[in-house]
Amino acid sequence: MSRTMHLGLFLLGTGSHVAGWRHPGTVTDFTDIAAIQDICRKAEDGLFDFIFMGDNLHFDASTHPSYAARLEPMTLLANIAAVTQRIGLGATISTTFSDPFSVARIMASLDFISHGRAAWNVVTTANPQASANFGNAHPDHATRYERAGEFVDVVRGLWDCWDDNALHADRASGTYIDANAVRALDHAGAHYTVRGPLNIPRSPQGHPVISQAGGSDAGRALAGRTADIVFSVVQDFDAAQAAYAQTRADVIAAGRDPEKVTVLPGVMPVVGRTDREAFDLLAELQSYVGTQDALGMLSDRLGQDLSGYDLDGPVPELSLTNAYHSFASVMLARAKRENWRLRDLYNLVAAARGHWVLCGSAQTIADTLAHWFENGAADGFNIMPPFFSGGLDVFVSDVIPLLQERGLFRRSYEGTTLREHLGLARVAQPA
Numbered sequence: 001m002s003r004t005m006h007l008g009l010f011l012l013g014t015g016s017h018v019a020g021w022r023h024p025g026t027v028t029d030f031t032d033i034a035a036i037q038d039i040c041r042k043a044e045d046g047l048f049d050f051i052f053m054g055d056n057l058h059f060d061a062s063t064h065p066s067y068a069a070r071l072e073p074m075t076l077l078a079n080i081a082a083v084t085q086r087i088g089l090g091a092t093i094s095t096t097f098s099d100p101f102s103v104a105r106i107m108a109s110l111d112f113i114s115h116g117r118a119a120w121n122v123v124t125t126a127n128p129q130a131s132a133n134f135g136n137a138h139p140d141h142a143t144r145y146e147r148a149g150e151f152v153d154v155v156r157g158l159w160d161c162w163d164d165n166a167l168h169a170d171r172a173s174g175t176y177i178d179a180n181a182v183r184a185l186d187h188a189g190a191h192y193t194v195r196g197p198l199n200i201p202r203s204p205q206g207h208p209v210i211s212q213a214g215g216s217d218a219g220r221a222l223a224g225r226t227a228d229i230v231f232s233v234v235q236d237f238d239a240a241q242a243a244y245a246q247t248r249a250d251v252i253a254a255g256r257d258p259e260k261v262t263v264l265p266g267v268m269p270v271v272g273r274t275d276r277e278a279f280d281l282l283a284e285l286q287s288y289v290g291t292q293d294a295l296g297m298l299s300d301r302l303g304q305d306l307s308g309y310d311l312d313g314p315v316p317e318l319s320l321t322n323a324y325h326s327f328a329s330v331m332l333a334r335a336k337r338e339n340w341r342l343r344d345l346y347n348l349v350a351a352a353r354g355h356w357v358l359c360g361s362a363q364t365i366a367d368t369l370a371h372w373f374e375n376g377a378a379d380g381f382n383i384m385p386p387f388f389s390g391g392l393d394v395f396v397s398d399v400i401p402l403l404q405e406r407g408l409f410r411r412s413y414e415g416t417t418l419r420e421h422l423g424l425a426r427v428a429q430p431a
Contacts, residue, residue, distance in 0.1 A: 005373050005408045006262050006380030006422060008052045008090070008229075009043040011036070012066035013388065016268050016352055018297060019288035020387030021065060027388040030070040033079065039388050040080045043087055046396035047410050049421040050088025050119060051080065052211070052382060057097055057130035062296030074106055081114035088418030090119030090211060090229075096144055097125060097134050100154035100194055108159060108203040116204030116417030119229070120155075121211045122222070124148050127300065145218035147191045152210070152226050154194050157185045159207050161197030164429050205419050206427030215329060224250030228424060231382055232265045235334050235356055240265055240377035262422055265377070267369075268352035268384040270359040271394045278359045285386060286347060298346045301354055302328050311343045330354065355384060362398035369399075370408055 013030030014021035021028045027035045040051055053076070056067035073091035081089055089110065093103050103120065111118035124145060128138035139147065166181035185196030211229035212222060223230045230247050234240040243265075248258040270285075272278030299306045302318060309316055315335040318328075331354050335345050351357045358368055372378045385391030403409040415421055 002407065004410060005369070005403060006049045006264065007046075007409070008050050008088075008264055008380070008382040009039075009048045009392070010266065010382050010384040011039065011051050011053050012064065012384075013039075013070070014065045015387030015391060016355070016384035017285050017386035018064050018351075019285055020385075020391070022288040023285065023387045023390075025390065030066045033071070033076075035388070036071075036076065037080065037083045039392060040084055040087065042389060042392055042396060044084050046392075046400055047413060048087055048383075049380070050090050050117075050209075050418055051077075052119075052121065053077065053091040054121070055092040055094070055123075056127075057094060057125060058127065058133055060129065060296075060300065063300055064297065074110065077110060077118075078113055081110065081117065086117075086413045086416060086421075088117045088119055088209070088421060089114050090121055090209065090418075092121040092123050094123050094125040094130075095148040095151040096139060097130060100151050100192055101158065101196070101198070103151075104155040104158035105198055105200055107155070107208045108198065108200045111203035111205055111208045112200070116419070118203070118205070119209035119211055119418055121213070121231075122148060122152055122226070123213070124219075126303070141216065142218065145214070145216075145222060149222055149225070150189045150191050152222070154185070154187050154189070154192055156207060156226075157187060158194070158196050158198050159202065159427075160430050161185055162200075162202040164202050164206075167201045202429065204426075205417050206429065209418050209422065209424075220246065220250050221254075223247065224256070225254040227261060228419075228422065229262045229264060232263060232378075233330050233354060234265045234377075235330060237372060237375075237377055239330070240372060241375070244377050260424060262379045264380050264382045265372070266352075266355040266382045266384055268355055268357050268386055269365050269391075269395055269399065270357065270386055271362055271365055271391070271398060273361060275360045275364055278361060278364075282351070282357070282359050282386075286351065289347075295346055301331070306342070309342055311346070312341055315340055315342050315345050352384060352386075362394070362402060365395075365399050366402035366406075370403065370406060373408060 013027050013036055043051055053073040055073050061068055077089045077091055107118055107120045131138040161183055163181035166178050168175045168178055182197050185194055187194045209228045210226055212227040213231035232243045234243055244263050247263050251258040251261050270278050270282045272281055295307055358365055404411055419426060
């Protein structure tokens with residue numbers, strides 16, 4: 001079978017552009033369940049591999065609207081599972097502010113509810129404001145990733161506590177569960193002590209899919225060892241090629257097959273009938289952005305207050321903090337490389353929160369995505385429409401057919417589970 005592109009839909013109800021909701025006719029409320037259901041059905045009509053939702057564990061009025069006011073992701077995805085049939089369902093759950101038993105149980109439940117379409121995005125939660133809601137100090141970067149590595153191991157161990165055939169429900173014999181086919185985990189580690197087993201059988205995919213997006217050395221090591229999907233933050237082709245090669249090297253270093261890991265850069269496509277129309281649309285969206293809103297988001301992304309700096313001055317020399325290493329390192333490197341003003345940097349964040357913005361006609365978009373895919377920069381893309389549902393609609397109606405004509409994207413779903421969409425086998429129970 002020839003290699004084909006994978007596409008995820010990054011679901012932010014008000015759109016990935018911070019002011020996308022101000023565009024006429026767009027969704028303005030990320031608690032509008034009917035609108036969200038409609039978006040997800042359109043993504044399934046477009047044959048996307050999965051829907052992906054990030055999360056936020058604190059309130060900040062200056063942040064992206066879909067993080068400031070939103071539904072809890074796992075509750076929402078259980079609802080979406082009932083109104084879709086094939087598309088995968090992925091969401092973030094923090095390892096810093098959750099516990100392994102609960103996460104293993106929640107994700108296995110979603111896998112059953114969706115008939116094998118669940119994915120867990122492993123994050124450590126960079127923003128220290130979340131700690132105030134959980135009554136503890138925010139761990140430093142190294143500690144967060146030490147805990148995350150053990151957390152993932154415990155979750156995967158809990159998923160394997162049941163044999164596939166443990167649940168009998170045999171009316172004749174009266175045997176409901178073969179107790180010999182279920183065992184305790186008895187994990188006792190540096191950060192967690194978990195007896196197990198779960199009170200839920202082994203799920204349809206064996207293990208729900210795991211994704212990860214950390215850009216630091218510790219984050220990359222965790223992804224190389226555990227992730228089925230790696231989300232990357234890149235701004236140009238050369239950087240994407242380098243990140244793609246590094247991810248494959250990390251996977252190989254962990255003793256795994258790099259062909260079994262899907263690398264997806266995030267991209268916000270702004271699509272017009274012509275390149276000029278697309279750039280005019282982006283300019284319109286940028287005109288909706290208030291300076292203080294963008295500076296608040298930029299300060300959040302870099303983990304330090306930038307409100308006192310001159311917007312039309314150079315980007316100040318900033319060191320990486322305990323916050324978003326991946327976003328910060330990519331954005332600051334590009335700013336230094338291209339001699340940006342601070343205004344240029346905040347415009348980038350306002351447009352797509354540090355992700356790649358690709359602006360042009362459907363043909364330009366398709367050509368660019370194909371070039372990255374065919375030349376070692378990506379296995380596909382996490383698509384981040386600037387607003388809903390028009391930004392998704394035009395991608396599905398105009399860009400996807402061009403990719404299909406090139407033989408780069410599916411014309412129908414061939415499997416029913418997310419692992420099958422990704423070309424992965426069901427995870428077998430341990431010997």
